[in-house]
Amino acid sequence: MTNQYVDDTIAAISTPPGEGGISIVRLSGGDALAIADKLYHMGRKSLKNQDSHTIHYGYIMDGDERVDEVMVSIMKAPRTYTVEDVVEINTHGGMVATQRVLELCLKAGARLAEPGEFTKRAFLNGRIDLSQAEAVMDVIQAKTDRAMKVAMKQLQGNLAEQIRILRQQILATLAQVEVNIDYPEYDDIEEMTTALIEKEARNVQAKINDMLQGAREGKILRDGLKAAIVGRPNVGKSSLLNTLLKEEKAIVTNIEGTTRDVIEEFINIKGVPLHLIDTAGIRDTEDIVEKIGVERSREVIEEADLILLVIDQSSPLTAEDIALLEQTEKMERLVLLNKQDLAPQLDLDTLMSYVEPAEVIELSLMKKSGVDRLEEKIAALFFSGKTALHGAQLVSNIRHIALLEKANQALDDVLLGIEQGMPVDLVQIDFTSAWELLGNITGETVQDELLDQLFSRFCLGK
Known part of the structure; x- marks a missing residue:
């Protein structure tokens, strides 16, 4: 793939909008250096003649006007982020x-960069592959230290190296197949070639399956993780949200129906980035506004990865409790028995007919007891411990996961073709397809249209 921006210089603001130190x-x-030289002034110093890095x-000047007092960093090609001159x-x-300086850069000959165009140039110029380019945004958007470490491993090229090894295995096998077909020396060459493809297809597939096993965690x-706090009114849902957030985000009162809409927040629980959603108490109501909130709550339940079902153990089970227990029966859930500081009135035998013992956690949000156990349980539910922190590269990107699954399917087709006795040249087509699909992860076989789509999701100036 060739660089389409050879004589083009781009400019953008690379820091978030708003007030700050710089x-x-x-x-x-x-x-880049020539444009900067047109605007920069400090005696007779020319930036072009200065050492790299x-x-x-x-000062940045607009004619005789000093626009701003600045520090200008110069980095000369090829030792830069884009492999071009960078200022x-x-x-x-x-x-x-900031906007004034950008406008002067554009006036002096630069073009306004598109979202992600600096990183796109780093890819097009061969400094990073596509999986590393996508990891740049993962680093920026990481919500926990754990997520940051996984993204950094991908940015360092760990995933790309694994993919290259798999592609090389396939390519070496395809090359040997071609030799066997073009220059047969033995009567049983067809059988030998088929056995070679089958062996290598199984080897590659085993490694892809290992990568896919960690994809859910990644x-x-x-x-x-989208976690919905659900329950009937006044069981402690908003108190749970406030406790996990460690701030008074939701209004808590003894009046039923206080929460009338969903409240969403991101928190970090034991390395799990939790998209926490406090829902309106689910009950039959004639209040129009509350009824809308209840309907939204039901929608959230269906979309959630984890249900935190809160039940008041200081009162008997109600029809609303039972309905929610039945609705969430086949979902990933934890059943939280709140208000342990009050005398119990809950019929445990009836409750346990709807839940598994491992799902139940006792809480007193008033006294903040049981919260640590809840956090540990959430982490244990979704992390096996075989993460990138223990040496494995987690696959976290949806596009990468989809391509690995397609490559896996292509290898299934290879093995099925061999089992059905198909000719080697037809089996070879599916083996080549797996090689191409893996190449899409690193960008070695990717199309320009996909590149435009991927980099359009980046922030401006990166």
Whole structure:
């Protein structure tokens, strides 16, 4: 794949909008230094003549007007993020100064960068592969230390190296197959070739299956786990949300129906990024607003990865409790028996006819007891411990998972073809398909349309 931006210089603001200590305007391309030189002033110093990877104090000028006092970093190709000349202008934080400097860069000859275009250039120029490029956004968006470590391993090329090894295995086998077909030396060459393909297909498939086993954990680390707090009114759902968040996010009262809509927050529980959703108490009601909230709660239950079903153990089971126990029976759930500080009135025998003992956790949100056990249980439910922290590379990207599954299916087709006695040249087609699908992960066989789609999801200036 060739670089389509050879003579093009791009610019963008690479720091978040708003007030801060500094903002950064980044330039990349063949004219980056020349454009910066047009704007930068400090005596007769020319940035083009300075050493690479140095930083310089001065002013950005618009004619005779000093626009801002800046520090300018210059990094000359090829030892840069994009493998092109890169200039980063460190301005005072704030939208006015930053935007003014960007406008001057564009006026001097740069083009406004598209979302993710700096990283796209790093890929097109061969500095990183596509899986590493996607890991850049995973690093930026990581919600826990654990997720950050997984993303960093991918950014360092761990996943790409595993994929390259698998593709090389397939390619070496395909090459040997071609030799056997073109230059047969033995009468049983067809049988020998088929046996070779079968052996290598099984080897590659075993390694892909190992990668897919950790994909569920990887996806949770990347995207978070959607956990819905459900229950009838006044059982302690909002108190649970506040306790896990360690702040008073939801209003808590003794009045039923206080929570009328879903409340969503992200928290980190034992390394699990939890997308926590507090729902309206589920009950029959004539209140129009509350009824809408109840319907939304029912929708959330269906979409959740984990149900935290809160039940008040200081009162008997109600029809609403039983309905929720039945609705969530086949879902991943924890049943939280709250208000352990009060005298029990719950019929445990009836409750246990609806739940497994391992699902039940006793809580007193008033006294904050049982919360540690709940957090440990959530982590244990979704993490086997065989994570990237223990040496394995977790596959966390949905696109990568889908491609691995397709490659796995192509290998299934290879083995089925061999079992059915299909000719080697037909079996070879499916084996080649697996090689191409794996190449899509690292970008070695990817199409330009997919690249545009992937990088459009990046933030501007990265």
